[in-house]
C-alpha cells in the first residue's frame with residue numbers, strides 16, 4: 523500500500539471509519555477519499571458504480587453499515603437486512619469490477635453461531651444456528667463474509683473480512699438506539715453526575731464478559747492487514763483481555779467522578795455471557811492492542827465533553 527495510492531473509507535464519520543481515517547492520516551497516506559451520505563448514498567447502485575468508475579480507488583475500507591443496538595436491530599429488522607446487504611453488494615461488486623487491490627469488509631463477533639466453541643475461531647462462521655436476537659444483523663454480515671470468501675476463492679483476490687469484538691471510540695452518534703454500549707453507559711453516568719441522580723441502572727446482571735476494543739487499536743490492526751499483500755479472508759480482532767460489563771461501568775464511573783450507585787437490573791437479559799474470540803491469526807501479524815480500558819475511557823470522555831460544547 524503506497525502512501526500516494528487512493529484509499530476509499532466508506533462510513534468515515536462512524537466510530538470505526540473515523541479512527542481508520544485518523545490512523546491512515548497519521549501514517550502519511552495522502553490520497554484518502556471520503557464521501558458523506560448525502561454526496562454518495564451507498565444504497566444507490568448507480569451512484570456507487572459512477573463513484574468507482576470516476577475515482578478508481580486502489581484500497582477500500584467498507585465501514586458503512588446500518589448498525590445499532592439490540593432494540594434498534596429488532597425494531598428495524600427488514601431495514602437492517604436490506605440496507606446492509608445492499609451496501610455490501612454495491613461496494614464489494616464495484617470494488618471487484620474496478621480491480622481494487624484490497625478491500626476490507628466489517629463483520630462482527632456477534633455473528634458467530636449460538637453454540638460455537640469458545641474461543642470463537644474464524645472457521646466457526648455458519649457452523650450452527652445463529653443467536654435469535656441477532657439474526658437480521660448476522661444474516662446480512664455473514665452474507666458479506668461469504669461473498670469475500672468466494673471472491674477470494676474464484677478470482678484469487680486478497681479481500682479481507684474482519685470480525686471485531688465490542689468496539690468503542692470517538693465520533694459515536696449518541697442516539698440511544700444507535701450508539702454503542704460503552705458510549706451510552708458513559709453518557710448515562712455523566713448525566714447522572716450532572717443532575718445529581720443518586721443511582722444509575724443498567725440492564726442485565728453486569729456479569730457478562732466482553733472484550734472491549736478501542737477503535738484506534740482496531741484501526742491499527744486493520745491497517746496492518748491491508749498493508750500485507752497476501753492477507754485474505756476472515757480475521758477476528760479483539761484485545762484478548764475481557765472484563766465484565768460491571769467492571770467497565772466502574773472504570774467509567776471512576777473517570778467521570780460519579781459518587782452515586784450503579785445498579786444492574788437482572789430482570790433484563792445479558793445477551794451472551796461469554797464470547798471470547800481466538801486472536802491467534804491477527805496476533806501473527808505482530809499486532810497487539812495497546813490502549814487499556816482506563817485510557818480508552820479517558821479519551822472517549824474527553825471527546826464526549828468536547829462534543830457537548832459544540
Ligand SMILES: NC(=O)c1ccc[n+]([C@@H]2O[C@H](COP(=O)([O-])OP(=O)(O)OC[C@H]3O[C@@H](n4cnc5c(N)ncnc54)[C@H](OP(=O)(O)O)[C@@H]3O)[C@@H](O)[C@H]2O)c1
Pocket residue numbers: 532533534535536537538539558559562563564565584585586587588589590609628629630631685686687688689690694695702
Ligand atoms: N462498533 C462495534 O462495536 C462494532 C463491532 C464489530 C463490528 N462492527 C462493524 O463495523 C462497521 C462500522 O461500525 P461503526 O461502529 O463504525 O458504525 P457506525 O458508527 O454506525 O458508522 C457507520 C457509518 O456508515 C454510514 N452509513 C450508513 N448507511 C449509509 C449509506 N447508505 N451510505 C453512506 N453511508 C452510510 C453511517 O451514516 P449514518 O449514521 O448517517 O447512517 C455511519 O457514518 C459496521 O459494519 C459494524 O457492523 C462494529
